[in-house]
Amino acid sequence: MTTEVEFINTQPNTDNLIACPGCDLLHTKQSLQAGEYARCERCSHVLQTCKPLSIDRSLAAVLAGIVLLLISLCLPFLSLSRSGIESTISVLNAVEALWGSDMRGLGTLTLAFIVLLPLTRLVLLAWVLWGIRFDHQMRYSMRVAFRWAVQLEPWAMADIFMVGVVVSLVKISALANLEAGLAFWSLLALVGVMVIINLTLCKDTVWNKLDPIS
Amino acid sequence: MQRYGVEQAGPHIVNALDSGLKSCTACGVLQSLDVEDSCHRCGATVRSRRVHSLQRTWAFLIVGMLAYIPANIFPIMLTRSFTGDTSDTIFSGVILLADSGSYFVAFIIFFASIVIPVAKFVIISLLALSIQFKWEMSLHSRHNLHRITELIGRWSMIDVFVVAVLAALIQLGAILTIIPGVGINAFALSVVFTMLAASSLDPRLLWDGDKHV
Structure with missing residues (x-):
């Protein structure tokens, strides 16, 4: 048992080590081929990824996402007609209507989860990935930006919102006629683009480019 | 690896x-x-290890559980039309959908608004208690439970967005108007606080009792 104690007390060189964020087990870093990934030996948390052409692909998807999100804000989202009365709303109108009818909490929450947080995440990612792609000087602020972009992920709820919209359509199909506008389809496309971003974005590649020393 | x-x-x-x-x-x-x-x-x-991980988890979880009570008692949506006013709670909304034949959508809402929140309360309490009292339970299944609660927790927000969309869209004056009820605010808070509870729980604490691979 003496060997174990000795071994633990010597401070290892941290450059080629990685600790599992799920269970804290130390691993030696692997050199991965494109498309490979490495999992923790104990809890099978993914520790290292090496996605091919990650920067190019995710930057393209992020830029597409920004365009789609801006389109879906202003264009008509849904239109509704019943007994000759028609109403068409955009996403921003919807938030405005909630705000106007004294449901400020619900309006703000919706605005934050489906517009502000996804947009912030996309803009931060675009800035960081653009900087890497076109060899800008790496700054500390970009690393903070990338951290926020990663941490915001569960709070950007455009995908859940779209399921909610489909459920509402089913709920009121008996009461009124509904038609999906252009913004509906572009928001649906945005959900697909978000999935592509998550699939193509390789956090390890980005961190290594942002901070080559460590 | x-x-x-x-x-x-x-x-x-x-x-x-x-x-x-x-x-x-x-x-x-x-x-x-x-x-x-x-x-x-x-x-x-x-x-x-996250500082005060268990304390924070319990605090967020208790607020989430408390908010879930009014979320179920009070109506989440009021429908005003010339045939009269009706109000829906989370559960009566599910029944209404099932009665109208939309079984699949009824199932989605039932799952997102009732099964997921209750399962999260149970699982997070179980994990926190198991860390606190050093219960001997399979580390792998506890780790997986934690990961699943973190992944699916956000999907409970579906009902909040349904009410938001309906209330914003259906403003046809005397013919048909939908007004959000107090219950939906409580429900949204409950979901946000349980998401915070799940992310406050440091999974590394689960593994600290483990000595062998």
Whole structure:
């Protein structure tokens, strides 16, 4: 048992080590081929990824996402007609209507989860990935930006919102006629683009480019 | 992946904490336990184990559970039309959908608004208690339970967005108007607080009792 104690007390060189964020087990870093990934030996948390052409692909998807999100804000989202009365709303109108009818909490929450947080995440990612792609000087602020972009992920709820919209359509199909506008389809496309971003974005590649020393 | 020090330590676990290291959960940088708490690479707070993890988890979880009570008692939606006013709670909304024949949508709402929140309350309490009282339970299944609660928790927001869309869209004056009820605010708070509870629970605490792979 003496060997174990000795071994633990010597401070290892941290450059080629990685600790599992799920269970804290130390691993030696692997050199991965494109498309490979490495999992923790104990809890099978993914520790290292090496996605091919990650920067190019995710930057393209992020830029597409920004365009789609801006389109879906202003264009008509849904239109509704019943007994000759028609109403068409955009996403921003919807938030405005909630705000106007004294449901400020619900309006703000919706605005934050489906517009502000996804947009912030996309803009931060675009800035960081653009900087890497076109060899800008790496700054500390970009690393903070990338951290926020990663941490915001569960709070950007455009995908859940779209399921909610489909459920509402089913709920009121008996009461009124509904038609999906252009913004509906572009928001649906945005959900697909978000999935592509998550699939193509390789956090390890980005961190290594942002901070080559460590 | 290759465990560090497998030759020297044999079957014994070598985690970062034992080696005098702590890792940044945001960017993965390892640094010594005795340097400051801010990550030199990404600026995140680096702690070997999240400080007051269990206390925070319990605090958020209790608020989430308390908010879930009014969310179910009070109506989440009022429908005003010339045939009269009706109000729906979360559960009566599910029944209404099932009665109208939309079984699939009724199932989605039932799952997102009732099954997921209740399952999260039970699972997070179980995990927190198991850490607190060092219960002997399978580490792998507890770890998976934690990961699942973190992944599916956000889907409970479906009902909030349904009410928001309906209330914003259906403003046809005397013919048909939908007004959000108090219940939906409580429900939204409940979902947000249980999401915070799940993310406050540090999964590394689960593994601290483990000595063998």
